[in-house]
Amino acid sequence: xxxxxxxxxxxxxxxxxxxxxxxxxxxxxxxxxxxxxxxxxxxxxxxxxxxxxxxxxxxxxxxxxxxxxxxxxxxxxxxxxxxxxxxxxxxxxxxxxxxxxxxxxxxxxxxxxxxxxxxxxxxxxxxxxxxxxxxxxxxxxxxxxxxxxxxxxxxxxxxxxxxxxxxxxxxxxxxxxxxxxxxxxxxxxxxxxxxxxxxxx
Amino acid sequence: xxxxxxxxxxxxxxxxxxxxxxxxxxxxxxxxxxxxxxxxxxxxxxxxxxxxxxxxxxxxxxxxxxxxxxxxxxxxxxxxxxxxxxxxxxxxxxxxxxxxxxxxxxxxxxxxxxxxxxxxxxxxxxxxxxxxxxxxxxxxxxxxxxxxxxxxxxx
Numbered sequence: 030x031x032x033x034x035x036x037x038x039x040x041x042x043x044x045x046x047x048x049x050x051x052x053x054x055x056x057x058x059x060x061x062x063x064x065x066x067x068x069x070x071x072x073x074x075x076x077x078x079x080x081x082x083x084x085x086x087x088x089x090x091x092x093x094x095x096x097x098x099x100x101x102x103x104x105x106x107x108x109x110x111x112x113x114x115x116x117x118x119x120x121x122x123x124x125x126x127x128x129x130x131x132x133x134x135x136x137x138x139x140x141x142x143x144x145x146x147x148x149x150x151x152x153x154x155x156x157x158x159x160x161x162x163x164x165x166x167x168x169x170x171x172x173x174x175x176x177x178x179x180x181x182x183x184x185x186x187x188x189x190x191x192x193x194x195x196x197x198x199x200x201x202x203x204x205x206x207x208x209x210x211x212x213x214x215x216x217x218x219x220x221x222x223x224x225x226x227x228x229x230x
Numbered sequence: 231x232x233x234x235x236x237x238x239x240x241x242x243x244x245x246x247x248x249x250x251x252x253x254x255x256x257x258x259x260x261x262x263x264x265x266x267x268x269x270x271x272x273x274x275x276x277x278x279x280x281x282x283x284x285x286x287x288x289x290x291x292x293x294x295x296x297x298x299x300x301x302x303x304x305x306x307x308x309x310x311x312x313x314x315x316x317x318x319x320x321x322x323x324x325x326x327x328x329x330x331x332x333x334x335x336x337x338x339x340x341x342x343x344x345x346x347x348x349x350x351x352x353x354x355x356x357x358x359x360x361x362x363x364x365x366x367x368x369x370x371x372x373x374x375x376x377x378x379x380x381x382x383x384x385x
Contacts, residue, residue, distance in 0.1 A: 048295070048298060048299070051298065052294075052295055055291055055294055055295075056291060059287050059290050059291060060282055060287060062290075063286060063287060063290060064278075064280075067282065068277065073286055076286070077286050077289055077290055080290045081293050081294055081297070084290070084294040085294060085298060088294070088298045149276065149277065149279065149280045150280075152273065152276060152277060152280075153280060156274050156277060171271075171274075174244075175271070175272065175274055175275045176274065176277050176278045177278065178243075178244050178245055178248040178249060179245075180244040180245070202271075203271045206270075206274070207269060207270055207271045210270045210271065211270070217266060217270060
């Protein structure tokens, strides 16, 4: 609750033209904005451009923000739209670019068997390869749900669609990714289809 | 966190609860195997734990701070705060403008219609003992007609 009040104070100050408050706001939110843009565009440079554009737009329009609404939803909406625009404009040129070396960390666990012998960097690369098969809205829905951990209702507000559309996008995205993993990376699933394949989960 | 993660629970979780679950899945090989067996696409949730390079984040902050200096918004207040009275005043001005326009239209003399009929009660009232008669002044076009009313209209 205290965090929410702090954030509201920060937004109010930034909206009145306080640049220090705005810079603090950027500091707090830049990680999720860059991460969301990165997952959608598949490219760090594009994600950086998108994030800069998002924050500069925020600086210009913050006065219009309705304090009774959730700030993060608003921020996610601007970010997702800008990232999808960037993806459509620039195409999938950076789709296969993975995170830099220092961002990866091994997931190997000797007790877990060979299926877990990949690290976050490999997982990221895998995601970009498979996510290229998703429509932009499906991709954004999957990212907001599975990576950003948003609830269905908030994703619906962010994307301006119904909750049922969100569930549908999510179902489709999971199915496409699951099929891609089973077909292209059978080592991961041990060659067997996942438990719930073909059925809604 | 102790015990094992139910993959179905991971699929449905959100927010901090989900973060705790994926942090566990990342560290626990058998939970990861269970998640993969249930739905391997859930594994991509672990990407929430991948840090964004600090150099990129710092670049964003620096560039935004630099460009925001040239692009300062006019100082003001937030929507839903003191903008309320300002919006009310604007709405009031709009309504007043509409009303004054309407009043002007009403005051404008209308062109006389060829057979326009107007009537007004005359100030003469005659009590003949058998009832009250009123003189009605009728104007039909350019012709004035005086009528006497005593129970019924008479020309």
